[in-house]
Amino acid sequence: GFKPKIIWIIVTENILWSKPDRERAAGQNIRVITERELRYYSQIAEHLGKAARYQFLAEFLRDQEIPELRNKTVPAIRGKLGGRKFYAFITRPRDLLKISFVNHRSLNDPEGAPTYQRLVSRSRIREIGKFIKGGGFFPTNLLVNFTRGVRFDKISTDEAADITFGTLYLPDRYRSAWIIDGQHRLYGFSPVEDAYLDRNIVVIAFEKLSTSEEAQLFVTINHEQKTVPKHLLDDLEGELKWGSDIPSERVGSVASRLINYLNTDVGRPFYNRITQQGIPSTNKTCLTIPAVKESLRRSGLVGRAIHNNKTYELGPLCGATDSETLDKAWSVLTTYFEHIRDANPNQWEKGRAGQLCTNVAVQAYVMLLAALIRYSEVNVATSAKELTVEEIMSDLEEFLQPVLDFMNRASDEKMEQQFKVPFGSGGPPEYYFRLCKIVKARFPDFEPEGMEEWEAEQSEENIGTADRKIKEIVVATQDYIFKALRETYGEAKDAYWHKGLTDKEMKAKAYARSLDADEDDRIPLEHYLDVVDYKKIIENKQNWPRFQNVFDIPDPGEKGYAKNVKWMDRVNELRRISAHPSRERHYKLEDFEYIDYIYTRLNENLRAVRDSVTADRANGNRIRS
Numbered sequence: 001g002f003k004p005k006i007i008w009i010i011v012t013e014n015i016l017w018s019k020p021d022r023e024r025a026a027g028q029n030i031r032v033i034t035e036r037e038l039r040y041y042s043q044i045a046e047h048l049g050k051a052a053r054y055q056f057l058a059e060f061l062r063d064q065e066i067p068e069l070r071n072k073t074v075p076a077i078r079g080k081l082g083g084r085k086f087y088a089f090i091t092r093p094r095d096l097l098k099i100s101f102v103n104h105r106s107l108n109d110p111e112g113a114p115t116y117q118r119l120v121s122r123s124r125i126r127e128i129g130k131f132i133k134g135g136g137f138f139p140t141n142l143l144v145n146f147t148r149g150v151r152f153d154k155i156s157t158d159e160a161a162d163i164t165f166g167t168l169y170l171p172d173r174y175r176s177a178w179i180i181d182g183q184h185r186l187y188g189f190s191p192v193e194d195a196y197l198d199r200n201i202v203v204i205a206f207e208k209l210s211t212s213e214e215a216q217l218f219v220t221i222n223h224e225q226k227t228v229p230k231h232l233l234d235d236l237e238g239e240l241k242w243g244s245d246i247p248s249e250r251v252g253s254v255a256s257r258l259i260n261y262l263n264t265d266v267g268r269p270f271y272n273r274i275t276q277q278g279i280p281s282t283n284k285t286c287l288t289i290p291a292v293k294e295s296l297r298r299s300g301l302v303g304r305a306i307h308n309n310k311t312y313e314l315g316p317l318c319g320a321t322d323s324e325t326l327d328k329a330w331s332v333l334t335t336y337f338e339h340i341r342d343a344n345p346n347q348w349e350k351g352r353a354g355q356l357c358t359n360v361a362v363q364a365y366v367m368l369l370a371a372l373i374r375y376s377e378v379n380v381a382t383s384a385k386e387l388t389v390e391e392i393m394s395d396l397e398e399f400l401q402p403v404l405d406f407m408n409r410a411s412d413e414k415m416e417q418q419f420k421v422p423f424g425s426g427g428p429p430e431y432y433f434r435l436c437k438i439v440k441a442r443f444p445d446f447e448p449e450g451m452e453e454w455e456a457e458q459s460e461e462n463i464g465t466a467d468r469k470i471k472e473i474v475v476a477t478q479d480y481i482f483k484a485l486r487e488t489y490g491e492a493k494d495a496y497w498h499k500g501l502t503d504k505e506m507k508a509k510a511y512a513r514s515l516d517a518d519e520d521d522r523i524p525l526e527h528y529l530d531v532v533d534y535k536k537i538i539e540n541k542q543n544w545p546r547f548q549n550v551f552d553i554p555d556p557g558e559k560g561y562a563k564n565v566k567w568m569d570r571v572n573e574l575r576r577i578s579a580h581p582s583r584e585r586h587y588k589l590e591d592f593e594y595i596d597y598i599y600t601r602l603n604e605n606l607r608a609v610r611d612s613v614t615a616d617r618a619n620g621n622r623i624r625s
Contacts, residue, residue: 007060009033016267031060036264036272043280048125051097051190058101058175066098069172076168078152079161084213087152087168087205088141093189094197100144101175102183128188132196141202142182143217145209146171177205180214243322247305247312254303254322254329255296259289261330269337269348273357286352287359295363295428299370302329316373316384316392331389336369337362339400343407347415354412355419364431371436371448372399402442403435429454453589466587467578469599473571476602477534477551482526484546497525502540506533531572535565550605556597567598 008030017032025032033041045052076089151169158165171177179186189197209217241253262270275281275288296302302325303315317329340356341348347356355361373384376395384392410418421430433454440446456462485500501507510528517523538547544563554564574595577587587595 005061005064007031009060011038013038034266040276048187049190051187054097054100055102057098061174063173063175066172066174069095069098069170072170072172073167074170075165076152077163077165078154078168079163081206084209085207087146087150087203087207089168089203089205090200091170091203092198093186093201095170096142096144096177096186096201096203097189097197099171099174099177100179100186101177102179125184125187126191128184129191132188132199133192137199138185138201140182140185141204142186143180144182144203144205145178145180145214146205146207147176147178148173148208150207178214180206180217246309247303248309250312250322251297251303251305252293254325255293256289257326258296258302258329258333259292261326262333265330265334268334269341269357270334273351282351283353284349284351284357287357287362291359292362292366295366298363299366301366301370301373314385316370316377318385328389332392333366333369335389335393336396336400337365339404340365340407343404344410344415347407347410347412350412355415356407360421360427360431361419363428364435367428367432368403368435368439369396371432371446372396372439374448375399375443375446399439399443399446402438406438456592457587457589462592463587466574466592466595469595470571470575470578473595473599473602474531474575476606477531477568478526478529480550480606481534481537481547482524485543488546500543501537502542503533503536506536531568531575535568538565538568539563550602550609553598553601553605556594570594571598 008028009032010025010030011033013035015034017034022032041052041056044055048055072095074089074091076087078085078087080086148171150171152164152166153169154164154166156165157163186201189199241249242257244250244253259274262268263272263274263276265271270287272285273287274292275285297304300313300315301317303318304313305311306313315325317332318325319328344356347354349357351357373392373396376382376392376399377384380395382395387395406418407415419431419434421427421434429450433451436446436448436451437455440451482496482500485496489495489499497507506529507525510525510533513528514522514525537543538551548563551568552564553567554561555567558564574587574591577591
């Protein structure tokens, strides 16, 4: 008769389960599901439909026997691939679904086994279901790993091919066949009618591979097909590259594992804040692995790859081994970000809607941590590598305090005003230097790398000088162009305008702009042109000989081209900064240098032309006399 299996589950939200409580629950065969796991299971149910039951059963009835699969056999071939035993056979989705399990990246194995698969795509499941119902089949195999030894009765052997023909007994336990590749093809049978579950599918099964070997196979297969997202590859690096002798891989693997530790540490700042592959982000779960990982790489906290990736340089949070580095970095980052979170809990809880727990902010605070450690090392004459976590945080406390004081007092409006920065790669450095400015206000000798340049970019004097020079460049360019055109074509019937400018569209736009002004306020049409229009006038082949000696200015370090006027495009862009200034849009240090270069060269050329004209006139006067 029917023998149901009872599964006891406690589902909780906002409850911090202690280790002893979890152990007591497990002792009574009660499973604990927090909001994090519930979110994963909800996604599984939504994506897989009826097939989700197999993933649930595999999770909650692990290793329990499936009576209907007892002594279930299939014809098979046994051989070796890459030194590993494999079985090739044909079976039915109905049977394979019962024993299969997909090691999804979004629910890390509680026993610490590496996880590598992405959550299934609902759209792909539907497409595959339609394909199956339309008579489609899969000539390619699924790749699985039997987690326990299987029985294989030999029938015959082909010694030349080194394979054995025989009968394979399928595993009869839940969660005994881990799907390495082909989850969509298998779960594609979930939305179709029961009869389709008896179709044949081709399987290659390895036996008792380690989970890291499974993950490596998964990446090898899918990365070559360019189907593995960078997000997932970044996440997997902590397992696939752990112990690597290649410095960049070593740093990446430590950073990846560290991020995973932070994301799963219940009650700590980053718990459930980092997005997982396949599960939609939310306002709170909004940090991404690539962004956080890049900040750890850039900061050097867990080491750097130097000398063209030939040398691994220890970072301030490094220990004697990578495992010690992981523990030390986790402790320091957790404590550090607890201070930040607690300084303004409201902003932290806002997630992406705030200015504190976002990709940009977290990257900036990681960079600040590295800068504060370097500053502390100089001030207390110690090396962070030699200090305990408690000693590091004790030394940092004084220098971090100005930032904490600011955040503790800051309203949401003040936080946005202070830390709303541009999107893109320039955002984290800008946020970081604004944090540094707060620290420097109390500790004037705090001067991390790049701070001096950033402050120069914020200098009112430098900005004012740049604005003035940009304006003078534009005015001088316009004056020279139209003075020359007037001298050449004259002003009668605006000949300088009609003959000097051959681009009808340019003239039409200038005229249209002039109509926006009141009739009494209108000025000559050349004043309604842009810098890019001046460039077109200068480049025109009939005008170029007249303007070359003034406007032919190669960019710094360039040998030059036939016409060196691309500087006008950049000047036009820089002019917009002056015309529409904001905290998000400002001059860079190299902009000041470029403006000064063009300003100097243009004035030198104009002076040379004036001197030449003066000399010609003087010579003409002498000849006439």
